Amino acid sequence: MAFSPSAPSPSTTQPQSQPLLPHKLDTIRSMDELKQIQAAILKTPSLQSPPVLAKILSFRALSSPQHIAHARSLLAHIDNPSLLLYNTVFRSLSRSTRSSVSASIMLYEDMLQKDLRPDSFTFPYLLKLFANSRALQAGEALHAAAIKTGLHANVYVRNNLMSLYAVCGKVRAVQKLFDGFPERDLVSWTTLISGYTKAGLAKEAVKVFEEMTSEKNLRADGVAMVAVLSACAELGDLELGRNLHRYIGAREVDMDVFVGNALVDMYSKCGDVDSAHQLFNKMPVRNVVSWNSIISGLVDNREFKQALELFRRMQGEGIEPDAFTLVGMLNSCASLGALELGQWVHAYISKNGVEADGITGNALVDMYAKCGRIDRAMEVFGRMAHKDVVTYTSMIVGLAMHGRGEEALELFAVMSSAGVKPNEVTFVGVLSACSHAGLVDVGLRHFESMSAAHGLAPQIEHYGCVVDMLGRAGRLDEAQDLISSMPMEPDAFVWGSLLGACRNHGDVALGETAAKRLLDVEPQEEGAYVLMSNLYAAGNRRSDGLRMRKAMRANKVRKTPGCSLIEIDGVIHEFRKGEELHPQAKEVYAMVDEFARRLHIDSPPDEARHHSERLAVALGLIGTRPGTPLRIVKNLRVCRDCHSVIKSVSRLYNREIVLRDRYRFHRFKDGRCSCNEFW
């Protein structure tokens, strides 16, 4: 307003300032203002030019049904509106992802009423609008109309039809349209490729790309590259991905930010997170999607600390995180057990008006559950308006992980009565709830109901859960029978569960079988050797135990490097064996020394060789802050030495220590974990 101190207030802005109207249109702030300007325009036919009307009609709020109705009445008052004007309205509606389909159809019918016939622009706009809402039926009706007018042969109309069928997952219809006419351009090929990817047929998508580039000798552009890279990411085929990357260089495909992002995503999904990171660092232009791609890539590849560092760097560069970023961060926090950072993300979400619903809400529930705050997880869950299968599943898995099996099963019942259909992952939660609650027969019934009542084929994870459940209950014969009835090769988890059960129940003979099979699938892991030598020791077969240890050395089995993570004042610190190599570990040691100085401990343990000694000191010193339970979180597995340290620190300092493993939380009090398992 500083530039026009004498400008009238909106309520006095009147039609008399006609020459200013088009300019005024750029600053419309409310529907009231818009209505005033409309009234002015309706009175003055000379102002009814397509650009002016188009501006009014593309006011962003016009995409809601009421406002499209408003546009209809405006058009009804104009003498002989042109097809161009209708097309302009459809264009602006097609640019919003929230335009009402039914209101748009009415507008289209008005147009027909006025004896205006759709042309090769009308159909693409409307088809795009329908595609945005996945309105398949409306799209099919329009397809029929296009055939009637003969415009279905137009390449723009056809490509838009293909695109609509593609987003609706109707890849056969896409292929049919592609095959139906000889005239195809790069857009047709690209739409077909992405149609296959969207339908989960990534191999087909790659085949189409190969046919296009080698047989038809068409040169791919950036958009086509993005489409095929996304198929390649889906396949996780690194070799193919590298070839595609080389193609971009060899054929001089323009490397825009989309292509860069797709490459980053492809490399992370194919497991080559280093290449992804290098590429990201070299990108001349990055947007928020670039950051999201590398962050989620690092999270997927379990590089959580690097993901957090990138998030900080992103903020340092002033890039605003969006919902994708926040979900990526929440996943990272969940895996790290980084509760404080997770809470910070939650606060950020609330402060910035991001809805804690949908995927964001689901990620919050999961984060709180995995960070040991099942109460907060339930709070977020309770407030969510749209609970889908993932929401329920996250909560069920979370409850099971916290040893609250009965509640998990109750929630499963609630979910069913709410009409939300369970999927395979839900059953992993349900079965592990039964396993931890010791409800073996209930679990077996659920397992049977998977295929019988829900049409879900049990996967290897489900067999693993049931073997584990039977094993814990000492029903080793049934566990063994189930394994022999499996339609797929049992994996390490299945054999490991059986072996663990044999150790707990002292069945040496079956344990030997299980250990043999475990070594077949996982020869380089220490688990089978260690469990088996424990089993021999318990059965007073020391010489056999020794034999296992020797075999382990002979086979050059590397002990799994222990990796412990601890959150201290919201900062995650990593402890690994061979700690001198880890700068993070050094930071912690420096902090420990500082604590020691403050507490006048004479000899900070510089000389301590093994990191567990340092950890003990760290825990002990941190434990001197009264009233704070110690939170230990872990990544891969807490090494054996850390176990004993945790136990003894808990006893020594009489502190509660919470430790998370892959399956549940352990609360150590006075050196003992209440669940009495695993450790």
Add this chain to the structure above:
DNA sequence: TTAGGGTTAG
């Protein structure tokens, strides 16, 4: 005035 592209949850 027209078409095809990248990142998120259990």
